[in-house]
Amino acid sequence: MRASVKRRTKTQQDVQPETADVAEDVSDRIRATLAKAISEGALKPGSKILEDAIADHFGVSRTVVRGALGILEHDHLLERKRNRGSFVAAPSIEQAKELFEARRTMERLILELALGRASDADCDRLNAIIDREDAIHHGTDEKAKAELSGEFHIELARISGNGVLTELLEKVVARLALVMTLYEHEHHDDCGTDHHRAILDAVREKDLKRALHLMDEHLADVEGRVRLTQDHGDRHTFEAMLASFSPQ
Structure with a gap:
């Protein structure tokens, strides 16, 4: 009897950490799936997150x-709304301005660090990203275009060697995808590919002044595509609602 009890206790102890590990792994996949859908515009600002559907799809509890x-x-x-659940965030005009300001500041510091540390292999990797951008932007795969969001800039941050700045930039770029969805009034497919190539040339030549100037121009171009007025944000939200509820 005692031996049986000991074996059963040991089995329970073995299962619990495994279950926790599985739940953590699934939680990571849920986060990655939703973050990707948000960044690519599949989930629009204001969209309700259906917890039951997610739980059923991933085969986990609503707690996970x-x-x-x-x-x-x-x-x-x-954003979690009291007694209503979770919704895709809809950044305010003030938040949008702060995000753009934070990105400008971080990108300049990242560029300075990256320029001093970039190897030929790093530059070749950036060039490969730009070539892929060119190929995708000249194609018709809209999903692939959305997946490019911030890839050049995130890779530049990795080259900078500062993990904290890289993590912060990833989060800011993700939130700016929501800003663009809400407030963009002049849509561009190319997302500054020519700018990226010019910035890379300056990085290869170790020309910091020129690289910073080009980055400032590039980010100003991105910001110039949005109209930060409440009416414009409301219109995008309303149009998203019409697209969701109109018969196909």
């Missing part, structure tokens, strides 16, 4: 789902 949603809320990609 809520844990994943809580992290996305902490990253300001989702």
Whole structure:
């Protein structure tokens, strides 16, 4: 009897960490899936997050789902509304301005660090990203175009060697995808590919002054595509609602 009890206790102890690991792995996949859908515009600002559907799809409890949603809320990609659930965040005009300001500041510091540390292999990797951007932007795959969001800039941040700045930039770029969805009035497919190539040339030549000037121009171009007025944001939200509820 005692031996049986000991074996059963040991089995329970073995299963519990495994179950926790599985839940954590699924939680990560839920977060990654929703973050990707948000960044690519598949989930629009104001869209309700259906916890039951997520739980059924991933085969987990709603507790696990809520844990994943809580992290996305902490990253300001989702908003939890009392007694209503979680929704894709809709950044305010003030938040949009602050995000653009934060990005300008970080990108300049990242560029300065990257320029001093970039190897030929790093530059070749950036060039490969730009070539892929060119190929995709000349194609018709809209999903692939959306997936390019910020890739050049995130890779530049990795080259800078500062993990904190890289993580912060990833979060800012993700939130700016929501800003563009809400407030963009002049849509561009190319997302500054020519600018990226010019910036890379300056990085290869170790010309910091020119690289910073080009980055400033590039980010100003991106900001110039949005109209930060409440009416414009409301219109985009309303149009998203019409697209969701209109018969196909």
